Amino acid sequence: MHDHEASGRLASFADVLADELPGTWTSTHHPTTHKDDLAELADRIWDMDLVAESLTQHPLRKAAVLSRTDGAQLAVLDRHDERDGFLIAAVAPRSLPDEAFRGLHEPNGIALSGDPFHSAELVAGDLLARYDAALAQARHNACADIQPSQPDRVVLTWQADGSLAATPVGETAAAVLAANGFVHDPQTGIYRLSGDDTAVQARAVRAAGRQLDAHGIATVLKHPSGRIAPTATPPAPPSAAPPVPATARASATRGR
Structure with missing residues (x-):
């Protein structure tokens, strides 16, 4: 079977599967030319068994991603064995x-058969x-790892x-955070400010601190409980640059 035929078969299967799953799902096809998307998808496959083993032997060349309205995603991949059908995996x-x-x-x-209707029941x-x-x-873990805010304190x-x-x-605080570069995740409710550019991050925190203070809302910088602080420097007030985390920049290992 030619590659474009196999790719079309995968996309068609995923389209029907998306329609048959409970809830509202959409299907997005990633052909071989979507190299960056496929590389990111392979890194986010949430699996340590069948799919992970397949990916070690057969790098991701094409895939379909099923997306639910709440942000959940499933990846449909080719099945590289003697049986007809596909593999499906959760996406982190x-x-x-x-x-x-x-x-x-x-x-x-x-593993799924080539029948999208029966496969939907299995999934x-x-x-x-x-x-x-x-x-x-x-x-829940993400929210528990972040110190709670209060009406008069962020x-x-x-x-x-x-x-x-x-x-x-x-x-009020949400509007100030959003205006200063904090991105709201509607799934968790968390507001997050990137640390890719620490100078930009520092200016955003100072500006947000001044604006919050004008509304009578204090700003506090903390480290998650139970974790080693990335710096021994105490949190700076809103009028000064925040300490730049150094030793804690390495992400925790997650099983793929």
Whole structure:
């Protein structure tokens, strides 16, 4: 079978499967030319069993991604054995920090036949149930790793990748954070400020601190409880640059 024929078969299967799964799903096809998308997808496959083994022997050349309205995603891949059909695996959300996955069992993928209707029943009764449970736990872990804010105080918590995060806050504080570059994740409610450019991050924190203070809302910088602080320097007030995390920039290892 020519590669374009196999690619079309995968896309068609994924389209029908998306329509048959419970809830609202859309299907996006990634052919061989989508190298960057495929590389990122392979890194986010949440599996340590059948699919992970397949990927070690057969690098991802094409795939289809099924996306649910709440952010959940499933990857449909070719099945490289003597049987007809495909593999399907859960995809770890990019919005959650690696620490959120620590200690969780991977919702390992399963093999599917070439029948999308029967496959939908298998996915709904097996993989999807395990995936939803793992997602709920990971999102809970992400929120638990961030210090809670209060109506008159916004707590910015350092993350291992150098970003800053705040738990759900009031409308006034939320508007200030968003105006200063904090990105809201609607799935977790967390506001996150990237640490890719620490100078930009520092200016954003100073500006947000001044604006929050004008509304009578204090700003506090903290490290997650139970984790080693990335610097011994105490948190700076909003009028000064925040300490730059150094030793905690390495992400926790997550099983793939």
